[in-house]
Amino acid sequence: MAETATTDTVKTGDRITALLADADVAGPQRPWPRYLVDATVFEAIAKLLGEGERDMLGLWAEAGAVHLALRRVGEDPCVVSTPVIDGRFPSVGVRHAPAIRPERAIRDLFGYEPVDAPDLRPWLDHGAWTASAPLGAAGPAVPRDPADYQVLPVRGEGLHQIPVGPVHAGIIEPGHFRFTANGETVVRLEERLGYVHKGIDGLLTDAPLDRAAKVVARVSGDSTVASSFAFARAVEAALGVVPPPRAVVVRGVMAELERLANHFGDIGAICNDAAFAIVLAHCGIFRERILAVSAAVFAHRLMMDMIVPGGVTANVTAEGAKLIVETLDAITPAFEEIVRLYEDTPSIQDRTCGTGHLPADLARRFAAGGPVGRASARDFDARRDLAYAPYAGRAFEVPVLTAGDVDARIQVRIREVAASMKLIRELLRALPGGPVFAALPDGTEACEGIAVTEAFRGDLLVWLRLAPGRIVARGHVRDASWFQWPLLEAAIENNIVADFPLCNKSFNCSYSGADL
Known part of the structure; x- marks a missing residue:
């Protein structure tokens, strides 16, 4: 037996x-x-x-x-x-x-x-x-040349290296990419990040709860809502706090608005890197409308510092809810037209279909989240699979495709836009009454909390140990980019150098989120 x-x-x-x-x-x-x-x-x-x-x-x-x-x-x-x-x-x-x-x-x-x-x-x-x-140990540092870094060797005939960055042409974060190519074909890519290291782990250590919340909200600004959401849930789990029902729904609305804004930005930017600028122009307008309505309703375009342990600091009025729905109603038909234009234009399809293929086994091994993983057959979404309020018990589409190329990553985002719009409308229709904040206990005992939320890039983890007096004795934030950056190196292999911007933007990993 x-x-x-x-x-x-x-x-x-x-x-x-x-x-x-x-x-x-x-x-x-x-x-x-x-x-x-x-x-x-x-x-x-x-x-x-x-x-x-x-x-x-x-x-x-x-x-x-x-x-x-x-x-x-x-x-x-x-x-x-x-x-x-x-x-x-x-x-x-x-x-x-x-x-x-x-x-x-x-x-x-x-x-x-x-x-x-x-x-x-x-x-x-x-x-x-x-x-x-x-x-x-915090011992004395031995200064060295920052450029003194051994890239991994690549051997073969006819190979040459192309260094790119860390300073780039656009107003973006710094990162170094070392391409080894045979003619125009990429044989290997190696990334070097860390240029925007901010000492997040050190800033969280022994920080008061309110200061720690602000630090976490700024790990990667485009995911500030998701980061604050995970931080608040980790604190609430540690302290045994249940936020009010209205606060929970408002959090969901904020999270989906953030997802919409970033997906619109990504879809437009990917197409722009394939010289299809009309999609960038329209998606830029869609993104701006989402940011504008977020500012009108929550008094901040990125909704930064709106989600806190115990609830939220901003409410949604009846007028605010109406304004959000009207904005979505205006965007929906225009976005559908842009999607049809993307799908019916052979020149852009030629650039995105089959480019930057990420095999399903790699996506599974690296537990890739978000559009990167779901475009390569990994069926995971923290909102559903690690269900948390207000998503627990709700039915919503989690698009999963198998092609694993740039087009699949665009298509996942397109379908998630529709799913997020539907979710926002449902959440606002069912918005309960009552307060939006629950007071936290004094916290006289040490305790630990952990939470995962679904950011627009994928799952985002926050772990905290709280000391008495609402002090974060130790904290850790893990952005989805940690497990997606290495996969970009795999996806670009055997593509031409000129397709790297397209592949890179279809991943849209965060430099800041991986440079804690």
Whole structure:
């Protein structure tokens, strides 16, 4: 009987659950558990993660420990923690490639060595910091030339390199791209980010709750609503606070307006990179109308700092709700016409269809979220699969395509625009009465909270440990870009150099969100 049970456990892909069966539970972390394991178990879990038993939701550190967030399809996530012994911890990246860059960030920030890690090059530390490992030992820094960086070697006949950035032609964030090409065909792309490192983890450490909320809201400005939403939910989970029903619905309206604004911007920008500027012009107008109505209703175009632990700081009046619906009604037929123009124009279809293909297995391995993952057959949306209010119990379309190319990423955004418009109308029709804020308890005990929201790029995670007095003892924010940037390197292979802007914009990863 015992042998049969073990075989069944292995067949159902439940070996990680078996490893955690005897683990101590740290706490209180809500709503999902955090397990304490030794290095041997942590290493075994990393191996199974690499075999596909779980999706990795995040990897981060604090003083003396490393934390790994995991999710199995159909189950709530969990966090697995292991102590750092003599400044070392088992590498996850050696067994699971999506963990490589987070491990490099941990090494820069804390000085912890991932044992057997495949890549120990600095990630965030470009040699200009005043201290090495600023969140760890904080020893004296050894200044070095920021340009002194070893790109990975590529060997072959007829290859040449094209360096791009970190300063770009447009008003965008800095990032360096090193292309290795054979003629016009890209053989390999390697990215170097970290130029907009802001010290987010350090700014959150020991920060009062209100200040921490503002820091999280500014990790990546285009996702400020989603970031604040996740932060508020993590705090509320930790403290056991339930925000008022009206506040929850208003949060949903804000989140969908943010999604609309960014999807309109992305659709237009992708087409513009294929010299189809008419779509950019019209989508720019649609985006501006969403930002304008957001400013009219919430007094801020990006709705920054509107979502706070306990509720929201801005309400939706009857006039505001009417204005939002009228704006959507005006945009809908015009956007549908632009979509028809995109789909009926062979020259733009020739540029987007088949370009920048991301294989489904890579999207699945990297747990790619948002349009990047859903265009490559990964059927995941945190609003549905890690359901939270106001989405829990609601039916809405989550478009999933299989082509995995630029066109598929556009089509996912197009369908999500329609789904978001429908959701906003439904939320406003069912807007309950009552207050929009619930007071927080004093917080006299240490506690932990974790939350994931669906930003326009994909799932966004916030983990917090709160100290007495509403102080964030430690916090971590993980933008979807962490797991999407490496996939852009794969998607551009065997495409021509001139198609990189098209592929890059179809991903639209955040430099800032990955440069914590």
